Amino acid sequence: MSANVDLNIRPDYDQVIQDVADYVLTYKVESAEALNTARNCLMDTLGCGLLALRFPECTKHLGPFVEGTVVPHGARVPGTSFRLDPLKAAWDIGCMVRWLDYNDTWLAAEWGHPSDNLGGILAVADHLSQQRLAQGESPLSMRAVLDAMIMAHEIQGVFALENSFNRVGLDHVLLVKLASTAVCARLMGASREQLLSAISHVFVDGQALRTYRHAPNAGSRKSWAAGDATSRGVRLADIAMRGEMGIPGALSAPQWGFYDVLFSHTNNDLALKPVEARQFSFSQGFASYVMENVLFKISFPAEFHAQTACEAAVILHPQVRDRLHEIDKIVITTHESAIRIISKVGILANPADRDHCIQYMTAVPLVFGNLVAEQYEDDFHAAHPIIDELREKMEIVEDPRYTREYLEADKRSIANAVQVFFKDGSSTMQVAVEYPVGHRRRRAEGIALLEAKFKANLATRFSAQRSGQIFHLCKDQAALEATPVQRFMDMWVI
Numbered sequence: 001m002s003a004n005v006d007l008n009i010r011p012d013y014d015q016v017i018q019d020v021a022d023y024v025l026t027y028k029v030e031s032a033e034a035l036n037t038a039r040n041c042l043m044d045t046l047g048c049g050l051l052a053l054r055f056p057e058c059t060k061h062l063g064p065f066v067e068g069t070v071v072p073h074g075a076r077v078p079g080t081s082f083r084l085d086p087l088k089a090a091w092d093i094g095c096m097v098r099w100l101d102y103n104d105t106w107l108a109a110e111w112g113h114p115s116d117n118l119g120g121i122l123a124v125a126d127h128l129s130q131q132r133l134a135q136g137e138s139p140l141s142m143r144a145v146l147d148a149m150i151m152a153h154e155i156q157g158v159f160a161l162e163n164s165f166n167r168v169g170l171d172h173v174l175l176v177k178l179a180s181t182a183v184c185a186r187l188m189g190a191s192r193e194q195l196l197s198a199i200s201h202v203f204v205d206g207q208a209l210r211t212y213r214h215a216p217n218a219g220s221r222k223s224w225a226a227g228d229a230t231s232r233g234v235r236l237a238d239i240a241m242r243g244e245m246g247i248p249g250a251l252s253a254p255q256w257g258f259y260d261v262l263f264s265h266t267n268n269d270l271a272l273k274p275v276e277a278r279q280f281s282f283s284q285g286f287a288s289y290v291m292e293n294v295l296f297k298i299s300f301p302a303e304f305h306a307q308t309a310c311e312a313a314v315i316l317h318p319q320v321r322d323r324l325h326e327i328d329k330i331v332i333t334t335h336e337s338a339i340r341i342i343s344k345v346g347i348l349a350n351p352a353d354r355d356h357c358i359q360y361m362t363a364v365p366l367v368f369g370n371l372v373a374e375q376y377e378d379d380f381h382a383a384h385p386i387i388d389e390l391r392e393k394m395e396i397v398e399d400p401r402y403t404r405e406y407l408e409a410d411k412r413s414i415a416n417a418v419q420v421f422f423k424d425g426s427s428t429m430q431v432a433v434e435y436p437v438g439h440r441r442r443r444a445e446g447i448a449l450l451e452a453k454f455k456a457n458l459a460t461r462f463s464a465q466r467s468g469q470i471f472h473l474c475k476d477q478a479a480l481e482a483t484p485v486q487r488f489m490d491m492w493v494i
Contacts, residue, residue, distance in 0.1 A: 013196045014251040016280055017203075020155060020178070021195040023286040024186040029147045034288035036477060038146040038153075041104055043474045044296055044450055045115040046492070047457030048103045049096035050079045051373070054460060057351075058099040061224060062092045073130035075123040078492035079461045086123040090180075090234045094119025094227025100373045101223070101355050104438075105295040105304040106153075107337070107414060108407065110160035112172035114294060116226035117152035120180035120234045121145055122489070124187050129485040140187070142488050143481035148187060150291045152179040157290030162281040166341075168263055171208040173229035178202045180233025188241050197246030201236045203258040204250050215344040218353040252279070283409075293412070296438030298449045300371045305338035306361040308433035309416035313365035315431045316418060320366055324386055326422045330394045332362055333417040333432070335402035343396050351376035362418060363390040405434075414439070451475075466491070 012018075029035065052058045063082050064071075074083035077092045084092065094116055097103050104115045122145065129139035156175040165174055178199070185198045208229070212221040240246070251258045259278045300310045309332055320327065334343075342358045354360045354376045365371045367386055374380060381387065402415040417432035437446045454474070458467035470491050473480055480488075 011249045011252075013200065013246070013248045016251060017196055017199045017248075019286070020182050020199050021192055023155070024151050024182045025192060025195060027151065027286065029150050029288060031150075031288040031292065034150050034291045035146055035481075037291050037294065038149045039474065039477055039480060040296070040447060040450055041115055041149060041153075041291070041294065042118070042146065042480075043454045043471075045097045045103050045118050046078055047454040048098075048100060049093060050461045051102065051457045052096045052099035053079050055099065055373070057220060058096065058223070061095050061227075064088060073127055073134060075126040076489045076493055078122075078489070079494060081494050084123075086120075086127045087231050087234050087238075089123035089126070090120040091224075091227045091231035092119070093122055094176075094230040095224040096227075098226040099223045100301045101303055102297050102301040102373070105297060106157045106160055106290060107295065107304060107412065108157070108161045109164040110166060110172050110175065111304075111337070111341075112156055112160055112175055113226065114153035114156045114179070114290060115149070116173070116176045117156065117180045117183065117230055117233075118149065119227055119230035120184045121148045121152065121187070122485075124184045124234060124237075125485045126489045128187060133484075133486060139484040139486055141481060142483045142485055144187065145485060146481065148183040150288050151186070151286075152183045153290040153294060154286050154288060155179040155182055157294070158282065158284065158286055159280065162283055166210055169209055169211075170262060171210045171213065171225060173225045174202075174207045176226050176229040177205070177233050177236075180230040181236045182233075184234050185237035185240060188237055190237065190241060193246075194240045194243075196248075197244060198237050198240035200246040200248065200250040201239065201244075202233075204247050205232070205236075207262060213341070213356060215346070215353075218356050219350060220352045222352055222356070293440050295414070295436065295440075296446055296450055298438045298446050298453060299436070300361070300365075301355070301373045301376075302361045302371060303342050303356050303358075304436070305335070305342055305414060306358045306416070307436040307438070308414055309334065309338075309358055309362045309418055310365050310371050311433045311436065312416060312418040312431040313362045314369055314371075315433075316420060316428055317366055317369040319428050320420050321369070323422060324367060324390070326424070327390065327393055327420055328423045329421045330362070330366070330390060331397060331419045331421070331430075332358060332394060333397045333399050333402070333419075333430070334358065335406045335415060336398055337403075337406060338416070339396060339398055345391070348381070351378070354381065357391075358396070358416075359391040359394045360387065362394070363387045366390060366418075366420070402434075412439075461494070 071085045075086050075089035156179040211217045342356050348354045405411040405413045413434045415434035419430040421427040435441045
């Protein structure tokens, strides 16, 4: 046989693709802890979306592509009167919940926000439930939504444990697209072959670059990128449900597959390794581990690697607020991931630039004793030059223990320490916070604060009566799980 021809033997689907498909098709969620955490995650995620509706830069993206469009059984966008096709509804919900960088987080070799997948999940579930009801069939229940959330968290989080997409320049929303595609296809009733096809198309898609999250190009795309990804997941699921063929070797095909094209990069030393070393690595299978261990952003709308630095700064605020102009230097001791992602100097050009700057996120609570979303805005920044004055006095130091324990399975800390030194030679104590309030190790402390955050976010959009109805339903695990999806979504319409 000539060496100048391809051997055209169609392979089986890559094992990773099969594993994801089999997980969403066969796994039964039985963990009470995972279901309870998913319920809290639902509350927190939707609350973050409501809060984002106060910002015109977010709301300008919402609504139908063509004004006046009528969509039969259209999916609702919480906190609005929009009734949209599921793709655009998924985009809008995903955009809302991610806009303020305030929803949940998962940190490992890769980072991300698994609740971003709620955009696709809710949009599909609401549309399908209305459609089923109109056809005389039973609608989906909110238990199906919670199950889908747990599975989406698991897919995104388990992939992130040992596979660093950021080191090859790809953005973590790839994993949102993957998880949303799989669980939305499941909600749509996909067969195994349809699921395999849908998942394979995720990896064949072009993937987002991380450039919009980093200096000097950080910008607001990072606030809608997840909405775009979860919406794309709905689209790929729909394509597969229509019978579109899959690409079995999407990952492993020599030269043309994902591993060779997008997961090989000299910065990651992968291009020099055999193909086996470029493949995904997994330390565990899929179950409900990620939802049980997910991190909630409770105290601050800030990139998660800076949460504990913000908390330390709040503690130090009383000691420094009257001595701001006496400060000689501020030392932030942190971990390698924070240095790689959010440590930056120079002009901060926009709110998205500021909420990805550990120096800015530490300076604001040192000065004001808190950090809220409005403090990233241009007018606030311009009105308080002391923030940039403090940024210029900051030193960033890596603690190897912080870096090591960030990745240890039994710890997964996100540690930061802050100490302020004054011109007269005195200093504050070093305040170290190793686990943020939203960490599993501080879950009991955090849930009461999460519920208070949810109530406050509801109040930004709804009357006291409606807010109370939503809150009491979301607090009741059994009642929430039994509620039809379309009835739940009715409560969120303006």
